[in-house]
Amino acid sequence: GENVEQxxxxxxxxxxxxxxxxxxxxxxxxxxxxxxxxxLGKGPQLIIDIRSNVGEKKDQRIAVTxxxxxxxxxxxxxxxxxxxxxxxxxxxxxxxxxxxxSYGKLTFGQGTILTVHP
Amino acid sequence: xxxxxxxxxxxxxxxxxxxxxxxxxxxxHRSVSWYQQTPGxxxxxxxxxxxxxxxxxxxxxxxxxxxxxxxSRSEMNVSTLELGDSAxxxxxxxxxxxxxxxxxxxxxxxxxxx
Numbered sequence: 001g002e003n004v005e006q007x008x009x010x011x012x013x014x015x016x017x018x019x020x021x022x023x024x025x026x027x028x029x030x031x032x033x034x035x036x037x038x039x040l041g042k043g044p045q046l047i048i049d050i051r052s053n054v055g056e057k058k059d060q061r062i063a064v065t066x067x068x069x070x071x072x073x074x075x076x077x078x079x080x081x082x083x084x085x086x087x088x089x090x091x092x093x094x095x096x097x098x099x100x101x102s103y104g105k106l107t108f109g110q111g112t113i114l115t116v117h118p
Numbered sequence: 119x120x121x122x123x124x125x126x127x128x129x130x131x132x133x134x135x136x137x138x139x140x141x142x143x144x145x146x147h148r149s150v151s152w153y154q155q156t157p158g159x160x161x162x163x164x165x166x167x168x169x170x171x172x173x174x175x176x177x178x179x180x181x182x183x184x185x186x187x188x189x190s191r192s193e194m195n196v197s198t199l200e201l202g203d204s205a206x207x208x209x210x211x212x213x214x215x216x217x218x219x220x221x222x223x224x225x226x227x228x229x230x231x232x
Contacts, residue, residue, distance in 0.1 A: 032219055034220070034221070036223075041225075042225055043122075043124075043208050043223035043224050043225045043226050044161070044208070044223045045223070046220055046221070046222060046223075049220065089160075089161060091161075093219070095219040105151065105163050105166055105174045105176075106151070106153075106161075106163065106210075106221060107163070108153075108160055108161040108162075109160075110160045111160060111161075
């Protein structure tokens with residue numbers, strides 16, 4: 001089955017700096033890669049996702065890059081703010097491109113505790 | 119639009135008892151997945167239901183079971199509770215049709231087994 005490795009496990013940055021979290025996956029059939037942010041006492045919140053037919057996707061201060069050949073994908077947060085402090089999870093799954101039904105099984109990385117110091 | 123609702127938020131049970139957790143997905147979503155989150159094992163997939171059918175199951179013992187109703191609401195049941203079942207149980211709902219695969223999580227049910 002799929003295995004997702006995530007690094008680093010903890011990341012500490014100063015406000016305004018950039019933060020990068022990296023994940024690798026094992027199953028070449030995986031084609032959908034979401035990132036989740038989890039704050040204390042809350043469920044994971046989807047912040048950005050990417051499909052395997054795209055190399056990069058950006059949403060304001062957040063971007064995700066995907067290298068299918070190397071089977072790794074990364075989350076980039078620029079101009080970090082204290083409210084970005086949380087646990088971030090990457091995940092991988094297979095989803096059809098069109099038609100049919102996608103499957104809900106997500107395989108998660110172990111998580112990265114991001115701390116942004118004011 | 120209401121999000122994913124999980125009830126109850128907190129539960130304390132004794133070893134050997136059984137427990138039922140409930141999840142109401144986002145309106146219109148047909149897929150409900152369940153995950154167990156622990157500090158040691160992280161987020162692990164339990165099972166997924168789509169149109170009242172279990173489509174996928176993770177590597178958990180048969181004590182963990184679930185079901186989905188015709189209105190897409192789902193329940194999961196854990197029988198003969200063990201101390202190691204203490205965890206945050208998360209439910210995620212998804213439209214699960216074609217490329218609409220985004221999964222949205224509820225706040226979870228914190229289960230403590232004593």
